[in-house]
Amino acid sequence: EVQLLESGGGLVQPGGSLRLSCAASGFTFSSYAMTWVRQAPGKGLEWVSTLSGGSTYYADSVKGRFTISRDNSKNTLYLQMTSLRADDTALYYCAKEAPILSGFESWGQGTLVTVSS
Amino acid sequence: QSALTQPPSASGTPGQRVTISCSGSSSNIGTNTVSWYQQLPGTAPKVLIYSNSQRPSGVPDRFSGSKSGTSASLAISGPQSEDEADYYCATWDDSLDGWVFGGGTKLTVL
Numbered sequence: 001e002v003q004l005l006e007s008g009g010g011l012v013q014p015g016g017s018l019r020l021s022c023a024a025s026g027f028t029f030s031s032y033a034m035t036w037v038r039q040a041p042g043k044g045l046e047w048v049s050t051l052s053g054g055s056t057y058y059a060d061s062v063k064g065r066f067t068i069s070r071d072n073s074k075n076t077l078y079l080q081m082t083s084l085r086a087d088d089t090a091l092y093y094c095a096k097e098a099p100i101l102s103g104f105e106s107w108g109q110g111t112l113v114t115v116s117s
Numbered sequence: 118q119s120a121l122t123q124p125p126s127a128s129g130t131p132g133q134r135v136t137i138s139c140s141g142s143s144s145n146i147g148t149n150t151v152s153w154y155q156q157l158p159g160t161a162p163k164v165l166i167y168s169n170s171q172r173p174s175g176v177p178d179r180f181s182g183s184k185s186g187t188s189a190s191l192a193i194s195g196p197q198s199e200d201e202a203d204y205y206c207a208t209w210d211d212s213l214d215g216w217v218f219g220g221g222t223k224l225t226v227l
Contacts, residue, residue, distance in 0.1 A: 035216065037162075044119065045154070045162065045205050047216035057215050093161060101209045103152025103167035110161055 002026040002106040004094050009111030016084050020111055022077040022094030030072040033097040035104065036079050038090035038113075048092070049079065062088075084115045120145060120217035121206055128225040129196050137222045139189045139206035145217055149209040151189040153182055156203045156221075165204075166191060196226045 008020040022034070033052035039045050049068040050057040056068050067080040077094050091112050095104040122140040129135035139151065153166040164173055166182035169189065179194045189206055206219040 037216075037218075044203075044221040045156075045207075045218045047207075047218060050216065059215055060213075098152075098164075098167055100150075102150050102171075103164055103207065104154070104162075105164060105167070105173070107161040107163065 002096060004096065004106055004108035006092060006094055006108045006111035009092065009113045011114045011116065012084055013117050014085060014115055016115070017080070017082045018084065018113060020079040020081065020092055020094075020113070022079075022108055024075045024077065024094075024096070027096065029070075029075040034068075034070060034077045035095045035097055036068065036077075037093045037095055037104075037107075038088075039093070039110075040087070040090040043090075046090070050097070051077070052097070081113070084113075086115050089113060089115045119220040120210060120213065121208070121219035123204075123206060123219035123222045125220065126223050126225065128227055129193070130227045131195050131197060133195070135193045135196050135224065137191045137193075137204055137206075137224070139191070139219050141187050141189075141208065141217070143187060144212035145187075145208045145210040146184065146189055147187040148211055151182065151184050151206055151208045153180075153189075153191045154205045154207065155200075156205065158202070162205065193224070196224065198226050200224060201226050 035050040036048040091110040093110045096106040098105045150168045154162040156162045169184040170182045
């Protein structure tokens with residue numbers, strides 16, 4: 001059974017940094033593209049970043065501030081977030097992509113990031 | 118404003134067929150496949166449809182998806198009370214080089 005477990009969320013001041021982790025199990029982690037999606041309180045889903053093969057992709061709203069990475073030896077996906085702003089406040093989900101951009105097969109339960117002074 | 122346009126709400130009775138639309142452009146739906154997600158209150162999204170019309174195992178067959186040109190649709194034949202949720206479409210956008218989601222549609226079962 002595929003499991004994705006996010007961690008690392010919390011309360012951080014504007015301008016601060018945070019690193020999110022997503023521990024994966026139940027599949028060959030290194031073989032799949034992985035994505036971070038966020039959801040602000042009461043709002044819809046917003047794509048944040050994707051790591052596919054050796055390529056990284058970022059939403060314009062986080063480009064230059066967030067960095068996605070993975071450690072295949074630890075079956076873990078990361079999202080390093082810097083220069084955090086109030087509008088980065090959201091529940092952050094990691095998701096396992098299905099092949100050939102066909103969608104997101106599995107989602108974690110999310111970790112909450114709150115940016116506030 | 119989302120790159121994909123969905124109606125904010127939809128409703129229907131268990132005897133009806135409800136359709137949720139998702140409108141995009143040539144750089145996203147016009148080129149790539151569409152997936153649909155169901156988000157029950159307080160839970161993580163779950164895939165309902167991938168590759169425009171494929172249903173993962175375990176998803177009831179009352180859910181179906183289709184795509185034509187730059188638009189896609191999710192149909193629910195005879196919605197049940199447990200189907201009350203938010204529904205999102207998504208696809209890859211070649212111009213933005215990233216995934217795009219619709220704004221979401223809240224389904225109410227009357």
